[in-house]
Amino acid sequence: QKVTALAVAATMVSLAVLLCLRLQVFPAFLKYVSTGCDLLLLTALASVDHGKGSLAPDGPESPLVLVFFLVLVLASLRFSLGLIWFATLGSMAGYMALVGLADKKWFDVDHVVPPVTQLITVLSLALTGIVLGQVVRRTKSLAEEYEVRMTKTRVAS
Secondary structure, three states: OHHHHHHHHHHHHHHHHHHHHHOOOOOOOHHHHHHHHHHHHHHHHHHOOOOOOOOOOOHHHOHHHHHHHHHHHHHHOOOOHHHHHHHHHHHHHHHHHHHHHHOOOOOOOOOOOOHHHHHHHHHHHHHHHHHHHHHHHHHHHHHHHHHHHHHHHHHHO
16 A cells, blocks of 8 residues: 555656646756655655565665665756755665664664665765766766867858
8 A cells, every 4th residue: 555655646746747847837946856756755665664474675675775876867867966966965865764764773783784784875875976976067068168169160160
């Protein structure tokens, strides 16, 4: 039931974004809202408990955690540094929320997810965001340099 409710919520978000696109309504915050909803729904889906009898991992051990990286890559396709930072910090917060939900006592010796694994995952998300930000910065500068070259070529001809 929980997964079905999340699927319905994701469908409603998708329909709202589609409606905005069809009506050609592009508020500046739309990309942040849609990415934030993606991160929230992904975190909620990964946190769904499968029950004690299930062999499928959930929470921070779920394979769905890897989808955070996909959200980062998709955010970079909009060539917005602000959105990349938002998605990076949101992914890191979503992962740590999953860790917090799974680990009832943070400051004890026993952890559901070893601190080293937590650190590597958070650093991997951060470094992925940084690299994607650099790619977007470089792409923008390449486009500007190309425009200058083309303008010089047109003036010379």
